[in-house]
Amino acid sequence: MLQDAFGRRFSYLRLSITDVCNFRCNYCLPDGYECDTDRNFLSLDEIKQTAKAFAQLGTEKIRITGGEPSLRKDLPQIIQACKQTHGIKTVALTSNGYKLEEQLPLWLDAGLDALNISIDSFDPRQFQAITGSSKLDTILSGIDNALNAGFKNIKINTVLMREHNAHDLQSFFEYVKDKPISLRFIELMQTGDNKEFYQQQHVSGQHIKNQLLVNGWLPKIRSKNAGPAQVFTNPDYQGTIGLIMPYEKGFCDTCNRLRISALGKLHLCLFSEEGLSIREYLQHDDVTDVKAALVSLLGNKKATHYLHEGFTGATKHLSMLGG
Numbered sequence: 001m002l003q004d005a006f007g008r009r010f011s012y013l014r015l016s017i018t019d020v021c022n023f024r025c026n027y028c029l030p031d032g033y034e035c036d037t038d039r040n041f042l043s044l045d046e047i048k049q050t051a052k053a054f055a056q057l058g059t060e061k062i063r064i065t066g067g068e069p070s071l072r073k074d075l076p077q078i079i080q081a082c083k084q085t086h087g088i089k090t091v092a093l094t095s096n097g098y099k100l101e102e103q104l105p106l107w108l109d110a111g112l113d114a115l116n117i118s119i120d121s122f123d124p125r126q127f128q129a130i131t132g133s134s135k136l137d138t139i140l141s142g143i144d145n146a147l148n149a150g151f152k153n154i155k156i157n158t159v160l161m162r163e164h165n166a167h168d169l170q171s172f173f174e175y176v177k178d179k180p181i182s183l184r185f186i187e188l189m190q191t192g193d194n195k196e197f198y199q200q201q202h203v204s205g206q207h208i209k210n211q212l213l214v215n216g217w218l219p220k221i222r223s224k225n226a227g228p229a230q231v232f233t234n235p236d237y238q239g240t241i242g243l244i245m246p247y248e249k250g251f252c253d254t255c256n257r258l259r260i261s262a263l264g265k266l267h268l269c270l271f272s273e274e275g276l277s278i279r280e281y282l283q284h285d286d287v288t289d290v291k292a293a294l295v296s297l298l299g300n301k302k303a304t305h306y307l308h309e310g311f312t313g314a315t316k317h318l319s320m321l322g323g
């Protein structure tokens with residue numbers, strides 16, 4: 001099992017398969033995707049080798065992310081390859097939902113277990129102002145289709161922003177009233193490119209936590225393998241509300257995830273310095289060298305991100321790494 005110097009064990013891999021995106025979220029790619037990296041993304045074969053090596057080191061869950069992963073035509077094959085890797089129990093996808101309605105059947109056939117869709121506003125005009133996309137309706141009907149198909153493992157990610165959505169929490173609560181969906185508010189994080197935006201828009205999740213508690217929501221007991229969200233339930237609501245507060249003390253203590261970029265670099269933290277390439281080891285059937293490289297590189301993982309001190313590492317925006 002992959003374990004770092006602080007005793008944290010890593011059973012979860014976030015695998016970015018592209019850094020290209022068709023949205024221009026104001027906190028991530030406000031000017032849209034700019035082709036400033038080599039676009040030689042990991043091939044399907046390299047992805048299979050990566051999944052195999054991680055699985056042999058105890059990884060049980062792979063989240064496919066991006067950029068926008070659904071822009072890759074071979075996404076269904078990638079889902080299937082991860083799912084068929086011995087030892088991988090869960091394959092999840094994070095997407096902006098742009099292709100959800102059209103591609104959901106392909107993703108489900110490929111074996112997708114869990115889906116996170118990012119929605120920062122339920123008001124189409126505000127949604128368009130945030131993302132540059134007018135597709136909110138299509139995204140919402142894609143989610144309805146997934147629910148109607150009996151697919152229950154759906155989460156919505158909402159980045160909290162002072163002026164764009166934090167004043168209208170009611171529409172988010174309403175959305176989960178009759179839907180078995182877990183909606184999670186994520187505190188806006190500072191990256192290399194968004195310092196000014198961050199300073200204007202960052203709000204602490206504490207404000208929501210207080211609102212939830214006075215409105216009858218109850219904190220759910222955290223299970224051993226739970227992710228970073230603090231989850232709240234309410235008997236009057238089918239769905240749940242989660243809070244992801246990366247600036248909270250102790251946030252990194254339970255870190256259980258590692259990241260591989262679309263160019264095959266290991267990132268020990270969302271906010272580490274340059275990634276560490278494992279690509280040269282992915283060219284053979286035998287994954288012994290990849291595993292040795294992963295174990296050795298993990299020795300450098302730090303106890304925490306230093307975001308509180310404004311340190312964002314080499315991460316210009318999260319579409320580089322998938323959040």
Ligand code: SAM
Pocket residue numbers: 021027028065066067068069094095096116117118157158159186187188189190191194317318319320321322323
């Ligand atoms: N394009 C896909 C999407 O938007 O779901 C996957 C990649 S995106 C980088 C993954 C998640 O990171 C999204 O939920 C997005 O809202 C979130 N994210 C991006 N930049 C962020 C930031 N600066 N702070 C907090 N969350 C961020």
Ligand code: SF4
Pocket residue numbers: 021022023024025028029066067068096118318319
């Ligand atoms: Fe694209 Fe996702 Fe970044 Fe929005 S958050 S610009 S959808 S990568």
